[in-house]
Amino acid sequence: MSNLEFGPFLLYNFFKLFNKKYDIFVLMLHFGHISTWILLLTKKMHGKKIILWGQGISVKRYMAEEIKPSLLLKWMIYFSDGVWFYTDKELEQWKKIFPKKKMISLNNTISDIESIVDRNKVLSKEELKAKYKIHQETCFIFCARFTHPHRRVDLLLSSIDFLDKEKFAFIIIGDGHFKPDFTNYKNVFDFGAVYDSKLKSELFDIADIYFQPGWVGLSIVEAMAYGKPIFTFKRSTDILQCVEYHYIENDVNGYTFDSMHSFLDTVNSISATKIKELGESSKNYVNEVLTMDNMVKSAFNNIQQIKTTK
Structure with a gap:
């Protein structure tokens, strides 16, 4: 049968x-x-x-x-x-x-979580940014499949539109039929589906913040293992989040925003020191719990x- x-x-x-x-x-x-x-x-x-x-x-x-x-x-x-x-x-x-x-x-x-946490970096962030021709001061990374509308691509595009393109860069990893066309954005670096672990590690090493507006799931566990703070929007009837959303502790290992206005205010004012502190908390949480x-x-x-x- x-x-x-x-x-x-x-x-x-x-x-x-x-x-x-x-x-x-x-x-x-x-x-x-x-x-x-x-x-x-x-x-x-x-x-x-x-x-x-x-x-x-x-x-x-x-x-x-x-x-x-x-x-x-x-x-x-x-x-x-x-x-x-x-x-x-x-x-x-x-x-x-x-x-x-x-x-x-x-x-x-995720199965290879310890190898991500314990890996040794070969190149510095500055060397990697030069390698991939990314000059912006702060870099977001998005790593998820565009397979349904709950990722809230509209909020991702709004974020790119509203932020200073000379100061903020966006690294995109992932493909799918709901994926928008990023070719007109000079501060978006679209790598499509990435299966090379070395390339993925280098892209995460460049990034300062993991940003996924909606439907965050196991992708944030990977990002936290890389020591990235998680930025997303609060769960609501319009913004769906998976159960792993529970891993985000506001102002400890990331932020959950209630509006685009609060997202932009935080992003435009947050210090590099605070971003690093949030990222260290993310990695510690993985080591202790995940x-x-x-x-x-x-x-x-x-x-x-x-x-x-x-």
Whole structure:
């Protein structure tokens, strides 16, 4: 039997899971996965314990579910033996509903995070700016795919339009059908999709600030590992943000702005010392919270707890 998809629903072949002697199944926390519902509702028959792993809240319905959590997710979590959430924010919300459930936050991160944090820089920022012919004093970097409108490209373009083009540069990494044409902007350096890790590292080393107006997700984890402060706009009904938005602490490792006016005011007045301070806080946060080692240890410890629970 092959997997069957119809709209947001998925029916996968869960019989393959029984081919080996698994004690615990780790399945996606997604109410559209019909097979997961079947396994949850037949636990007494198959005798396997089930951990659900995923976002505890919808990005598109975040504002509503922050007040009233999804009823379908609530039932999935109720029938599970444990849950791995992406961030502490989701965990805190669901712990209020299921205080005794074995749930943890894995602090969602990227696989090569330690190598980014610990790498040695070969060239200085000045040498790299000369190499790529970037002369502006302050440089923003945007690194994400332009695959849907929630990136808020309109705010990105407004930022470029309003800021002094001799003082501020924008490095763009990423492609997609929602990507605008940057060719008329002399202070925008568009590199398209970048798969060369050396090139990407050099571009991040040039940059002072990571800027993505909306839909920030794992891309900010990478930027924080490079020691960049995160600038974005506050989550609202018009500006959607992924769960990793929770990693941004305003005026500590970045800023979340409530308007273009506040963004421009801050950018035009912030000092190089403050930018460096915010960037150091970003890297420290990665070292303390967002390492892959921490993520794996948390998952392993949770599995051990669930295995020993009758």
